Amino acid sequence: MQMIEIKNSLRRIFHSYAKETLDYHDLKEATEIFKTSLFNWHSKNFLENLDRENLIAENGIAIGPYWAAMCLDDLMRTRQFIRGITKAFDEKLKKQSSIEVIYAGTGPFANLLLPIFQEYKTHQIRYTLVEINPISFSILQGFMEEFNQEDLDITLVMADASKLKLDPKRKPDIIISETMQAGLKSEPQIAISQNLLNQADEDSILIPQNIKLSLGLSTNRSSNKEYKIEEFYKTSLVMEVNKSTLKKYPNGFPEVQTKFLQKDLNINSHLSLLTEIQIFEEEALKINQSGLTNPLNVAALSQQDIIADYIIHTKYQLGQNPELIIKIM
Numbered sequence: 001m002q003m004i005e006i007k008n009s010l011r012r013i014f015h016s017y018a019k020e021t022l023d024y025h026d027l028k029e030a031t032e033i034f035k036t037s038l039f040n041w042h043s044k045n046f047l048e049n050l051d052r053e054n055l056i057a058e059n060g061i062a063i064g065p066y067w068a069a070m071c072l073d074d075l076m077r078t079r080q081f082i083r084g085i086t087k088a089f090d091e092k093l094k095k096q097s098s099i100e101v102i103y104a105g106t107g108p109f110a111n112l113l114l115p116i117f118q119e120y121k122t123h124q125i126r127y128t129l130v131e132i133n134p135i136s137f138s139i140l141q142g143f144m145e146e147f148n149q150e151d152l153d154i155t156l157v158m159a160d161a162s163k164l165k166l167d168p169k170r171k172p173d174i175i176i177s178e179t180m181q182a183g184l185k186s187e188p189q190i191a192i193s194q195n196l197l198n199q200a201d202e203d204s205i206l207i208p209q210n211i212k213l214s215l216g217l218s219t220n221r222s223s224n225k226e227y228k229i230e231e232f233y234k235t236s237l238v239m240e241v242n243k244s245t246l247k248k249y250p251n252g253f254p255e256v257q258t259k260f261l262q263k264d265l266n267i268n269s270h271l272s273l274l275t276e277i278q279i280f281e282e283e284a285l286k287i288n289q290s291g292l293t294n295p296l297n298v299a300a301l302s303q304q305d306i307i308a309d310y311i312i313h314t315k316y317q318l319g320q321n322p323e324l325i326i327k328i329m
């Protein structure tokens, strides 16, 4: 596919994602076109040549280029991010004539911005795209050389976004990163958000705006049943990641203790870790709407063991293996 055709498809793809009412079939079709255009562009042999190796970095793993490109398969994730990002752009552009945007962890195709680029005038937005993986980065560079013939202001940086020092003259108005998995496991979402937020002004927008991790009790779960938040008998918030908590806990989130009563555990003895994501304002991902918000099994307590209340200790561990450490007492 020629770049001109890819660009035309991207306009249609943008409208499918941005559409107010959710039209699942249209979204699926648009995503297939999105994926096929990109995979075809990449020398038509993406599957053989593209590296699937994850990279172990100082503050969490960076998934391989193939996996990063495949994030597009998570339709609702991409839709909600694209809708949230455009709303954030529009909100900032109401107050100022131009904005500075940083997108950390782009993968090989900057999936979350690619359908958006052509929707704004070239002078309105200055973009910095950051990617740590050299293979993803070089694909992105090649793609952008062909894509960006209109002089969009895009700077590409190959770096670890959790450590990158930004030019103080280019403070970001909007910080975007989707370097996470359900339960904020393994990837450096927190370290990246914290590093970039520390270099931005008070009124900057962080996307996702808020990520909630909770513990939930349910009846013993059959593996293929989809659960909604209302189906968890008891949920208890253990941490929220947003601008204010990232500022409040510069050296790590505090340990939290959650008490579950014996009488509740007798009815619902299955413990899960739940993730909910507010991308921007009302654009959100609820439990089970995306791979990022699938409940994670923590433990199924056996009835014989439930002879008292349980205290669950949780603490988020930063570093090479970021994750919520959960200890059941």
Ligand SMILES: C[S@@+](CC[C@H](N)C(=O)[O-])C[C@H]1O[C@@H](n2cnc3c(N)ncnc32)[C@H](O)[C@@H]1O
Binding pocket: 057, 059, 060, 061, 062, 063, 064, 065, 067, 068, 069, 071, 072, 104, 105, 106, 107, 108, 110, 111, 112, 130, 131, 132, 133, 136, 159, 160, 161, 162, 178, 179, 180, 188, 192
């Ligand atoms: C989950 S993928 C998301 C890809 C794409 N942004 C999307 O949303 O479809 C995360 C991407 O972030 C990159 N990444 C992970 N850690 C990073 C870091 N410390 N600095 C910069 N990029 C990072 C990975 O290499 C990968 O390409």
